[in-house]
Amino acid sequence: MTISDNDDGGGTTVVAGTTGRLTQWSTKRNRWIDAIGISAAIAVALDVYLGIWVTPPDKVQGNLVRLLYIHPAIATVALYVAFPLAALSSALWLWRRTRSPFFDRLAVASVETGIFFIALTIVTGSLWGRPVWGVYWTWDATLTTTALLLLEFLGYIAIRKSTADPERRARRSAIVALVAFVDVPLIQSTMVWWKTLHQKATVLLGSSSQIHGIMAMTFALSFLAFGLLCLWMIINRYRIEAIREELEARRMEDAINDRIAESNIRVDDLLAANTAPANTVRSDI
Amino acid sequence: MAPFALLVLILFAFALGPDRTPLINATPGLFWVAVLFSTMFAIQRSFSLEATEGLHDSIILAGIDPAGFFIGKLLAIGAELGVLEILTAAGIIILYGAHVTSMLVLLFSCVLGTIGLSAAGTMYGALVSGMRLRETLLPLLFLPVASPVLIAGTRSWQAGLAGEHISASPWMWILVAFAVLYICVGVVLYGPMEDM
Known part of the structure; x- marks a missing residue:
């Protein structure tokens, strides 16, 4: 049996119990997922169009205000959607009653998506900080907390990559995600006392809100656009993880079958003194 | 680890120059960076001792509650770090000529910080x-x-x-x-x- 047998997603599904049905779903095209992807693409394109060509420059910041249509949305998506989802699914995996491979895959999918958005947040923030604050980086509470969060979740990826056994990998990474997440409030309050320069969430302050019209609309749209994008990325990363797990299981199965075939040949060799060439066994890989 | 503490103090002096003012200004940071790195040594030592002798299996067989085992390990590592902190603090006072105005604050922060570091370190250890890849992963996570x-x-x-x-x-x-967390x-x- 080769891996390429099954590229079309249908046909033979000979996989160990844990994967199975989910995997069939994850290899097929799905209308809903495509719909989310297309609407995310349209919303991001619209956000870019409105943000660059339609909205006017700001009175104080000029064109730099256009960062408003990316940065807050991606930061929110990473900090309040992806990472909490990762922590929640890690906790659900650790809890015996709800333990299932689903939560492990969901955790890694949200962590990786979160890392993407958080890295983008830091990059866009620095690009904006240079002209407005005069520096790319400052040891500000919000910035430092974000950077530490990124480092902690890079540790998650590292520990995941260096554990081979699926059960141990899930357990170790779930603990790392959960412990990293509970540390966030502590880091946050430490950093706030330490130093702060980043502006507060001014748009949410209600009465003092200074944004309106097309600018407010574009700002709101950016949350929808990047929220959809985040959702689409998490779903697809989940599918990749499911497929990767199946591949891993299949390789293991192939290896076991090869060993069995080899040993059969050896027994045949001994019995019939037949010279079956042993190297043909794995020629299909 | 005791020679390590002395070595760190001397290396910091080399890095910052023989002038006393920058050394004394940097003293709190130097002390805690030294403690942080020593914590990793202590954790690695503690767990490698456990791995080599098959000790871990016998602890499981002894039926000790995992939480109790965690507390025990935390206290052992904490005690080890406590000795190191006393040596480092003495080194700072003698080598750098720092003036201690309020010993109690230093002492309390050391005790609290050490408990917290040993707890988090034991977890990640x-x-x-x-x-x-444990030698690389421990610092990355911890x-x-x-x-x-x-x-x-x-x-x-x-x-x-x-x-x-x-x-x-x-x-x-x-x-x-x-520490509580x-x-x-x-x-x-x-x-x-x-x-x-």
Whole structure:
């Protein structure tokens, strides 16, 4: 049996119990997922169009205000959607009653998506900080907390990559995600006392809100656009993880079958003194 | 680890120059960075001792509660670090000529910070023990998480050296919160981790 047998997603599904049905779903095209992807693409394109060509420059910041249509949305998506989802699914995996491979895959999918958005947040923030604050980086509470969060979740990826056994990998990474997440409030309050320069969430302050019209609309749209994008990325990363797990299981199965075939040949060799060439066994890989 | 503490003090002096003022200004930070790195040595030593002799199996066979095992390990590592901290502090006073105005603040922040560091360190030590890349993974996981202790410890030491008791108290609360948080996390999660 080769891996390429099954590229079309249908046909033979000979996989160990844990994967199975989910995997069939994850290899097929799905209308809903495509719909989310297309609407995310349209919303991001619209956000870019409105943000660059339609909205006017700001009175104080000029064109730099256009960062408003990316940065807050991606930061929110990473900090309040992806990472909490990762922590929640890690906790659900650790809890015996709800333990299932689903939560492990969901955790890694949200962590990786979160890392993407958080890295983008830091990059866009620095690009904006240079002209407005005069520096790319400052040891500000919000910035430092974000950077530490990124480092902690890079540790998650590292520990995941260096554990081979699926059960141990899930357990170790779930603990790392959960412990990293509970540390966030502590880091946050430490950093706030330490130093702060980043502006507060001014748009949410209600009465003092200074944004309106097309600018407010574009700002709101950016949350929808990047929220959809985040959702689409998490779903697809989940599918990749499911497929990767199946591949891993299949390789293991192939290896076991090869060993069995080899040993059969050896027994045949001994019995019939037949010279079956042993190297043909794995020629299909 | 005792020679390591002395070595760190001498290396910092080389790095910052023989002039006393920059050394004394940097003292709180140097002390806590030294403690942070020593914690990793202590954790690695503690878990490698356990791995080599098949000790771990006999502890499981002895039927000790994982939470109790966690507390025991935490205290052992904490005691080891405590000795190291006393030596480092003595070295700072003798070699750098720092003036201590409020010993009590220094002492309290050391005790609290050490408990927190040992708790978090024991957690991560257990997590990576038995992994091939544990020497690389431990700092990667542990150091970002331990950063509140580094900041809070450094700030309370600055207050302690300058004799400003009041400004140390919020930082002490951070140290308390960190220690409580990681003891709780360890007590709850050490059992599941032992299964690995």
